[in-house]
Amino acid sequence: MKARVLVRPKSGILDPQGQAVQRALPALGFTDVHEVRVGRLIELxxxxxxxxxxxxxxxxxxxxxxxYEVLLEEGARR
Amino acid sequence: MKARVLVRPKSGILDPQGQAVQRALPALGFTDVHEVRVGRLIELxxxxxxxxxxxxxxxxxxxxxxxYEVLLEEGARR
Known part of the structure; x- marks a missing residue:
């Protein structure tokens, strides 16, 4: 069985990678994006x-x- | 609208983070896990x-x- 674990910084925790992406997007012409958070994806x-x-x-x-959030193969959420 | 981008190393591309996790798991008693890949999760x-x-x-x-794979809020896959 395949599982995915989605890991994200807790709200309130600084997310410098997300901030970097958020600041870079407008320079590339993507102006309507907000609330970017960058975390990890673990597949096993x-x-x-x-x-x-x-x-x-x-x-x-x-x-x-x-x-974190676990997604099993069938898309079911535990 | 909330979107999630799941980013993973292409198959065939070395994934040292995934290998590290895979090697660490048996030492903690998790013996039936294989094919670990670690990527990034971007939420926006x-x-x-x-x-x-x-x-x-x-x-x-x-x-x-x-x-990468894009998941929109409704769980629809693009």
Whole structure:
């Protein structure tokens, strides 16, 4: 089974990469974009998704400053 | 409208971050995970999604080594 973990900076946490993108867009003619946040995408193949949350909390994300969301192959949200 | 851009290393392109995660997981007791790839997640708010592909190709991704996928708020895939 394929799973995707979407990791983003918690709201309120500074996101310099997102700010850089947001500032660069108008210079390229994209003027209607706001609220850019840049995070990480982790894709993995695994047999048993029940331990995904534990995996996220222990290795894949930093729960102090990041939120995450798990999407399983079928598009179901856990 | 909220959009998400999922960026991942093209298959065949070395992914050292994914390899590091994959090697670290068994040490934490997660033994059934394979094919880990680490990419980027970009979330943005914009009014007109028609120029998203252009944005991805010009700024958000490196089309030489990365693939991307755009997900719009409704979960529709473009």
């Amino acid at each position: 193949e695994l047999d048993d998704p029940t331990r995904l949350d534990e995996m996220c909390e222990r290795l894949l994300t930093n729960p102090l400053v990041e939120d | 708010e914009l009014d007109d999604p028609t120029r998203l592909d252009e944005m991805c190709e010009r700024l958000l991704t490196n089309p030489l080594v990365e693939d």
